[in-house]
Amino acid sequence: MFDVSELVQPDQGLINPSIYTDPEIYQAELERVFARSWLFLAHDTQLPKPGSFVQTYMAEDPVLVVRQRDGSVKAFLNQCRHRGMRICRADEGVARAFTCTYHGWGYNLAGELVNVPMQDRAYHDDIDKAKWGPTRVPRLHNHKGFIFGTWDESAPSFEDYLGDMVWYFDALADRYDAGLTLVPGATKWVIDCNWKFAAEQFASDMYHVPSSHASALVALIEDPAILAEFQAQSAAAPGRQYAGNGHGSGFALRPDLVPTQAGPDFDAWVVANREQIYRRIGEQRALAVNGHNTVFPNFSWLTINNTMRVWHPRGPGQIEVWSWTYLPKDADERAKQAVRTSTIRTFSAAGVFETDDGENWTEIQQVLRGHQARKTTFNARMGLGHERHGTDGMPGGVTDDMYTEMAARGMYRRWADLMSGLSWPEITDRDEARQQGEQEAHRA
């Protein structure tokens, strides 16, 4: 057994790296973290019509997410109740029903068992089909097109689970009148690293950018003089970081919405729609919230880079990255193509930023094969004790710079609370008390 209080000490910024390697801790995470949290399942635009389905995962559990005839969405385990065969073995598509290929049990779009072959002869008509449907994901929530689900009936509502993070999430989700659409198809690849490296980096880590991504801008900008100017400007830009409920967001404050990384075709569309964006989310938020984000535990996006992803855990030492490019739904074709290509070039598995992130995480995971390496305490103390909660009217715990590990500490705090087996009401009470303490300290 493990003692969670010895594994992470969020208030001290101390991490015992066995949390990235220990198989027992990993199994406990599946139960205490992933089965109790709200997880991203699909975006509305992936399910365009009745019968549209995607197969995704909630941690290691395969889940079918299906558009119903009435337009609603249901989700259930992709596991037949007879002997556990996968009910559907395509990644996505349009179906009228799902038939298990092993012995032929048939399920409708809602995941109800509707057909049992030879029901009279084999079962003597003595089977209550209503009891033998696949396990339903009991709670779903659609937040502005983003569909989340949880197995935990006692988990807080999705709104309470997000807390102040909703303000940062909506800088993406609520940005345009017509909403967002995904470029069709997920890009999927495998990295040999623990899921927390990726989730934590997207919650809290602007610090790695100058070093890790030293070469990415070389690919994007040909002229060394312009490159140097750009690097100096980004280094000097002030920034902020938000942390709360285990979530995190960090960003540089920008003077304007343009230029974007996608280039002039997209910039023209943004300029034409600037007032719309300001009206929806306010000028301050539109300009400020443009950086890295994680909704605890494993859903992340980069607001300005138009990439979002889930870090599906695959054992303590491996993840599958599932990433999508998102676009304003009503942008013109040129603008859409500009975003699509620029996101692929920067943040796909061949992206000039992304490839170097994976390199760091796999190397750390390799080093952690060592016994001494797993005992060596990690330092997550950046900004500890210097967290000025100067908020600029931004909700939640916000520091006055993006170079801090406040959100990482917040993520490990939520992780520790869940891993300790605390109930959801206990966790929420603790968080509220902590936030009140922070506010009082700020007033004093």
Next chain:
Amino acid sequence: MSNFAAPPPQRRTDVDLATRYDIERFLYLEAELLDDQKFEDWLELFDDDIHYWLPTRTTRTVRERDLEIAGPDGAAFIDDDKAFLAGRVRRLASGRSWSEEPPSRTRRLITNIRPIRLESGEFEVRVNFHVLRSRAERHHDTFFGERTDLLRRIPQEPGFHIARRRIVLDTTTLLAPSISIFL
């Protein structure tokens, strides 16, 4: 935009042995430049309007099999023009692209070369490939699939330019941490 989405209907004819020989020689030269990490020389093989494309694919039922490979508006691992290919080469030369510094060792096998002469005088060449990549102490990746190139004759050596390249991997989920090499 891609030219693979709707290839114009063209009369397609077999190539003579001499042309086949030239094309094979060209493809092996390209493979050699990549495995020898002569990326600047490699870049010279491409036309200025090159579209270098590696769409993703998904597992589909038989009925929806034709939707397996992402279309020109869909997800892709790579969707480059000449300027960005040049950017990638610059990046590799910078010595700070950490997924390729220290650099990977690659070995590529180009086989089943199927050239066709188009009415336009260009050549459409399909090949099977298997690329092995070894990184650092013991990291090992393998990439395999099919490439379809559009080749144009040029008067000087090495005899062709690559005007289009579509790469289709046989995997859906890429079992590698990155594609920081060229395929």
